[in-house]
Amino acid sequence: xxxxxxxxxxxxxxxxAARIASLCEPGRHxxxxxxxxxxxxxxxxxxxxxxxxxxxxxxxxxxxxxxxxPMGRVDDAIHIASQPDVVLTSFGDxxxxxxxxGSFFDAKAAGADIRMVYSPLDAxxxxxxxxxxxxxxxxxxFETTAPSTAMTLLRARQxxxxxxxxxxxHVTIIPAIKAILDSPDLRLDGFLGPGHVSTxxxxxxxxxxxxxxxxxxxxxxxxxxxxxQSVYMLMRQLxxxxxxxxxxxxxxxxxAGNRRALEVIADTMELRPYFEWRGLGFISQSALRLRPxxxxxxxxxxxxxxxxxxxxxxxxxxxxxxxxxxxxxECKVFGTACTPETPIGTCMVSSEGACAAYYNYGRFxxxxxxxxxx
Amino acid sequence: xxxxxxxxxVGLLTDETIGPGDWILIHVGFALSKIDESEARAALxxxxxxxxxxxxxxxxxxxxx
Numbered sequence: 001x002x003x004x005x006x007x008x009x010x011x012x013x014x015x016x017a018a019r020i021a022s023l024c025e026p027g028r029h030x031x032x033x034x035x036x037x038x039x040x041x042x043x044x045x046x047x048x049x050x051x052x053x054x055x056x057x058x059x060x061x062x063x064x065x066x067x068x069x070p071m072g073r074v075d076d077a078i079h080i081a082s083q084p085d086v087v088l089t090s091f092g093d094x095x096x097x098x099x100x101x102g103s104f105f106d107a108k109a110a111g112a113d114i115r116m117v118y119s120p121l122d123a124x125x126x127x128x129x130x131x132x133x134x135x136x137x138x139x140x141x142f143e144t145t146a147p148s149t150a151m152t153l154l155r156a157r158q159x160x161x162x163x164x165x166x167x168x169x170h171v172t173i174i175p176a177i178k179a180i181l182d183s184p185d186l187r188l189d190g191f192l193g194p195g196h197v198s199t200x201x202x203x204x205x206x207x208x209x210x211x212x213x214x215x216x217x218x219x220x221x222x223x224x225x226x227x228x229q230s231v232y233m234l235m236r237q238l239x240x241x242x243x244x245x246x247x248x249x250x251x252x253x254x255x256a257g258n259r260r261a262l263e264v265i266a267d268t269m270e271l272r273p274y275f276e277w278r279g280l281g282f283i284s285q286s287a288l289r290l291r292p293x294x295x296x297x298x299x300x301x302x303x304x305x306x307x308x309x310x311x312x313x314x315x316x317x318x319x320x321x322x323x324x325x326x327x328x329x330e331c332k333v334f335g336t337a338c339t340p341e342t343p344i345g346t347c348m349v350s351s352e353g354a355c356a357a358y359y360n361y362g363r364f365x366x367x368x369x370x371x372x373x374x
Numbered sequence: 375x376x377x378x379x380x381x382x383x384v385g386l387l388t389d390e391t392i393g394p395g396d397w398i399l400i401h402v403g404f405a406l407s408k409i410d411e412s413e414a415r416a417a418l419x420x421x422x423x424x425x426x427x428x429x430x431x432x433x434x435x436x437x438x439x
Contacts (some may be wrong), residue, residue, distance in 0.1 A: 001376065002397060003397055003409055003414055006414075007417075009421075011425060012421045012422075012424070012425050014428075015424050015425040015427075015428035015429075016421070016424055018428050019427075019428065021426055091402070118402065118403060119402045119404070120384060120402065120403070121402025121403050122403070141402075144401055144406070145401065145402060147386055147404065148383075148401065148402045148404045151383060151385055151386065151404060153425070158384035196399070196401065196406070198401060199407040200406065225421060229417070229420070229421065232424075248417070250410065250413040250416070250417070251409055251410050251411075251413040251417060252407050252409055253407070253408070254400050254407070254410075258386060258387075258389075258406065258407065259388075259389060260385075260386050260387070260388045260389065261386045261406065285421055310414070321403065363435045
């Protein structure tokens with residue numbers, strides 16, 4: 001496919017890796033966080049870590065929307081699904097996320113009507129097809145996905161679809177990055193910026209990272225050469241003693257973002273005072289809810305939620321994985337009690353989760369490297 | 375989309391004109407961004423340049439006594 005295959009060339013990857021190696025200062029270790037789960041997936045799928053010098057480490061960040069959903073929110077969604085006449089819809093990724101009392105699949109097996117959709121517009125269509133039911137869309141995702149939910153709400157109002165509602169769980173990336181920067185557990189040298197979030201918010205919101213924290217950020221694309229080039233650009237900045245926001249993914253990300261997308265979010269949603277993130281805890285002004293004018297479409301107002309906090313299972317270390325404090329294989333239950341088929345934690349559920357990506361693509365490489373070293 | 379036909383909402387691309395032959399980034403049924411061909415070309419040229427410089431260096435290394 002155009003704009004994809006060209007960015008997967010192995011020879012160019014090797015030259016980039018050699019350039020990166022030539023920029024390494026002897027004795028110095030480099031740690032870069034890829035904020036977005038899409039990058040985590042690319043890194044493991046294409047074995048990018050094998051190309052990088054050993055002193056350059058990529059740390060996985062909190063940018064996987066499914067992974068940061070706390071268990072209590074899954075229980076809340078199942079509570080909505082068990083109300084009379086309700087059909088709950090969400091993206092396929094959500095179906096296996098464990099809540100305090102099971103996942104959507106478990107609730108479905110127990111009789112709840114929960115369906116997967118590809119797009120929020122499909123949920124709206126379902127509401128039109130089932131006028132006697134109440135169709136609720138559980139919205140998850142960062143700023144990449146929030147405009148789609150917003151557009152669907154505008155369309156629902158325009159079409160007068162009254163049996164459609166949204167359970168809004170949209171989160172915002174900047175507060176999560178701030179929480180990481182303020183966390184004492186982790187020392188980072190720079191960030192790979194989330195390419196697709198940036199198509200919406202643009203590159204300016206990251207400027208505080210360079211200005212106040214003196215760390216470089218490069219907005220990165222999702223093909224292997226995009227990731228390697230972005231690492232190269234970060235290394236170049238460090239070598240030059242610069243800390244700036246740069247845009248490697250300019251073919252998709254406009255510096256100013258998508259004005260219309262930001263407008264429709266602002267028309268339909270507002271910041272919550274605070275929101276609980278799995279692993280990161282409560283972060284103020286880090287998530288979106290529907291504006292009061294949209295109350296008739298707001299599942300949280302239609303059905304008061306139990307909102308009970310559920311602590312993560314003791315064995316689960318998703319929190320540390322999400323903050324980049326430990327790597328997936330360092331978790332006690334990785335690949336044994338916790339696998340993609342029977343996940344304990346969210347990082348093993350979504351294909352963007354660090355544990356799932358590592359389990360699916362990376363675990364054998366590591367084994368081989370260890371065996372070779374012995 | 376890779377052989378799959380789907381109706382895509384382009385309501386978020388109000389700042390650009392799109393037509394047949396354009397490439398767009400699609401997420402959950404919505405077009406989020408139009409791919410900028412000249413930026414894509416510039417990125418590829420940079421990568422070509424890096425590859426060329428690397429090969430030149432290798433050659434210089436091999437030829438050096």
